[in-house]
Amino acid sequence: MDYVSSVLNELKKKNANEPEFVQAATEILSCLEPVFERHPEYERAGLLERFVEPERVVMFRVPWVDDAGMVRVDRGYRVQFNSAIGPYKGGLRFHPSVDLSIIKFLGIEQVLKNSLTGLPIGGGKGGSDFDPKGKSEGEIMRFCQSFMTELYRHLGQDADVPAGDIGVGSREIGYLFGQYKRIRGEHVGVLTGRGLSYGGSLVRKEATGYGLVYMVEEALGHRGDSLKGKRVIVSGSGNVAIYACEKALSLGAKVVAMYDSDGYIADMGGIDLAVIKQIKEVERGRIREYAERVKGASYHEGCRGIWNIPCDIALPCATQNEIDLHSAKALIKNGVKLIGEGANMPTTLEAIEAFRKAGVVFLPAKAANAGGVATSALEMAQSSGRMFWTFEEVDAKLRSIMSGIYRSMDEAAREYSLDGDYVAGANIAGFCKVADAMMAQGVV
Ligand code: NDP
Ligand code: 2IT
Numbered sequence: 450m451d452y453v454s455s456v457l458n459e460l461k462k463k464n465a466n467e468p469e470f471v472q473a474a475t476e477i478l479s480c481l482e483p484v485f486e487r488h489p490e491y492e493r494a495g496l497l498e499r500f501v502e503p504e505r506v507v508m509f510r511v512p513w514v515d516d517a518g519m520v521r522v523d524r525g526y527r528v529q530f531n532s533a534i535g536p537y538k539g540g541l542r543f544h545p546s547v548d549l550s551i552i553k554f555l556g557i558e559q560v561l562k563n564s565l566t567g568l569p570i571g572g573g574k575g576g577s578d579f580d581p582k583g584k585s586e587g588e589i590m591r592f593c594q595s596f597m598t599e600l601y602r603h604l605g606q607d608a609d610v611p612a613g614d615i616g617v618g619s620r621e622i623g624y625l626f627g628q629y630k631r632i633r634g635e636h637v638g639v640l641t642g643r644g645l646s647y648g649g650s651l652v653r654k655e656a657t658g659y660g661l662v663y664m665v666e667e668a669l670g671h672r673g674d675s676l677k678g679k680r681v682i683v684s685g686s687g688n689v690a691i692y693a694c695e696k697a698l699s700l701g702a703k704v705v706a707m708y709d710s711d712g713y714i715a716d717m718g719g720i721d722l723a724v725i726k727q728i729k730e731v732e733r734g735r736i737r738e739y740a741e742r743v744k745g746a747s748y749h750e751g752c753r754g755i756w757n758i759p760c761d762i763a764l765p766c767a768t769q770n771e772i773d774l775h776s777a778k779a780l781i782k783n784g785v786k787l788i789g790e791g792a793n794m795p796t797t798l799e800a801i802e803a804f805r806k807a808g809v810v811f812l813p814a815k816a817a818n819a820g821g822v823a824t825s826a827l828e829m830a831q832s833s834g835r836m837f838w839t840f841e842e843v844d845a846k847l848r849s850i851m852s853g854i855y856r857s858m859d860e861a862a863r864e865y866s867l868d869g870d871y872v873a874g875a876n877i878a879g880f881c882k883v884a885d886a887m888m889a890q891g892v893v
Contacts, residue, residue, distance in 0.1 A: 660820015
């Protein structure tokens, strides 16, 4: 058996109870065989065994007191996956589904994504199974403070720099930062996604969604096409979804459907984003309210049905495994031309294969959603340089980074005669830089 397959088999045995981590690792490793054929020296160096094993996993108790005076306990995680290229960097997720498997899959993806940005950031991820839904402001703050009271000792502006992810937005980053600063007595760039009044960067809020759409526009442009007049489905209605929607609309597309975890809205005339922002960002409400406020829109319980709506472009921006084989078949049947992954691993392995066979352009998460972490790295640069760039400056850098990522994955795919296979291209291009840095640093 070849080296890559034997490492993957061992990984599956060792992590049999971590299905999401096994899924992400399978996708990555199944693209890397040609790299190892060119670099036989990697096997002797145990490079792949080291690459798939996180440098460190921290798991901790997060006790907090609810509004009724009851003590609650959640579980916290930080997986410091790989620091070959730079300090660990990656978001924190607060969602009841969070477990070690989810954090490790997000961590290994982050290592390659951060490498693709071309910026000096390693990969990490963290979070908790704390459920922010239905909690009061006070409960959210006390949870964040307790979480940071343990996590702070593992962080540092040159060691590990978290940011947001599902359930962690600007409010939570504020509470986490306040507690870090209080414990350490240092006002430094140890978290990104901070508010603009205390060290944040312009464009960070919009960056993941905007970056995704910049890459979609670039991929269409190379095919003599554009977003103008395209029907787009954007799943989710959180940070990534809202700003993907905003940029797609500004480039002339029509967004026809979105969802939250309860159900989806369809508005074939084109979604009114101002109403979505009011419900989601201001009121923290449910998406069903959109159909109550906008004439002609409909609401449907459950999420999966969204993929039966005819569209030209699908942008899954909610969570892992949103598009399974069944949904992929429906999208293909309705003539979808391009999938751009805003969420992390939103497409199952079988669905990716179906899109590949059908010739659908597929922009994988680690490339397509890298605009968020790239802008986080720009926030780190501004913090340490005590600078503040304008919106236009940061946006121009984001655009150029997304374009660079598209070029690297496209070129890597061509170099290995896999033209247009961006899953392979992104994995190979991301991995090669990490491998080079790891080889240079010896057995660590
Ligand atoms: P948010 O918490 O802002 O929004 C998440 C959205 O997805 C909400 O609409 C939420 O609905 C929905 N959602 C979450 N879980 C499920 C589920 N199990 N089924 C259906 N819908 C669900 O998170 P973000 O927008 O920040 O993150 C979205 C995705 O993008 C994640 O995969 C994240 O890892 C990825 N990502 C985020 C980046 C960032 O900068 N924030 C950067 C790169 C990737 P509800 O409110 O009902 O739970
Ligand atoms: O998945 C991701 O890239 C993020 N959640 C953003 C990470 C970051 O450090 O900005």
